[in-house]
Amino acid sequence: MLSELIIFEGIVSPVSPPNTGLFTSLIRDIKMGKQKRFSKDQKIKISPFKDYWNKYNFYLLYLSVGILVLGYYLMSIGMWDNFISLSVSPIVLLIAYIVLIPVTILFKNRISKKEKNVPSES
Numbered sequence: 674m675l676s677e678l679i680i681f682e683g684i685v686s687p688v689s690p691p692n693t694g695l696f697t698s699l700i701r702d703i704k705m706g707k708q709k710r711f712s713k714d715q716k717i718k719i720s721p722f723k724d725y726w727n728k729y730n731f732y733l734l735y736l737s738v739g740i741l742v743l744g745y746y747l748m749s750i751g752m753w754d755n756f757i758s759l760s761v762s763p764i765v766l767l768i769a770y771i772v773l774i775p776v777t778i779l780f781k782n783r784i785s786k787k788e789k790n791v792p793s794e795s
Contacts, residue, residue: 725781733777740769 747762 727782729782730777730780733773733780737769737773737777740765740773744769 744762744765747765748758751758753759
């Protein structure tokens with residue numbers, strides 16, 4: 674117990690002294706980090722994102738990135754005072770940033786009733 678106590682400036686404290694090295698906080702974070710979740714039957718790491726996103730979210734994400742690329746491409750073509758560069762491309766970018774990306778994040782596919790009403794095994 675006493676070996677765990679650290680004397681810092683004359684005060685006995687169970688707390689470590691302030692970080693003095695560059696990697697001290699990184700090592701502490703690794704030691705105190707959350708443990709990985711494993712299933713009981715198998716030693717396979719379960720991803721927490723598996724429950725939130727499905728293939729439709731990824732399709733919407735790819736569509737959003739494509740629309741963003743299109744918007745920036747429209748902004749780059751022509752002269753700087755071109756109608757497409759000044760009017761069309763900002764509208765396309767606003768639609769991508771304000772509509773498509775939030776829809777991508779918030780979209781949740783509804784579970785069919787067969788999957789929702791699974792009988793219990795008791």
